[in-house]
Amino acid sequence: MRRVIPTIVVIFLLVLGCSTEEIISDRGTIRYIDLEGGFYGIIADNGERYDPLNLPEEFKQDSLRVKFTAVEAKEQASFHMWGTIVEITRIEKVKE
Numbered sequence: 001m002r003r004v005i006p007t008i009v010v011i012f013l014l015v016l017g018c019s020t021e022e023i024i025s026d027r028g029t030i031r032y033i034d035l036e037g038g039f040y041g042i043i044a045d046n047g048e049r050y051d052p053l054n055l056p057e058e059f060k061q062d063s064l065r066v067k068f069t070a071v072e073a074k075e076q077a078s079f080h081m082w083g084t085i086v087e088i089t090r091i092e093k094v095k096e
Helices: 004-017
Strands: 023-033 039-044 049-052 065-072 084-093
Touching: 023 084
Parallel strands: 049 084
Antiparallel strands: 023 039, 023 065, 039 049, 065 084
């Protein structure tokens, strides 16, 4: 039993450390991008561009300021070819 618990702890820590999802958390501005039929993207305050797969309808407003958390969708492809493809996990409007 003395060896089992430390082994389980080590395995657990290795699994946590092997996560391939990149979590992105930032503030930015929703922009309507008039390419490929048009879509909404997020331009983060640091200049990074994000192409969200699941932007809620109520956030599809050009120039809307938001705070968001997303996960990079490395397995997804998009014909927009505009920014990093992400899945939004949390988003809220920012009052400025």
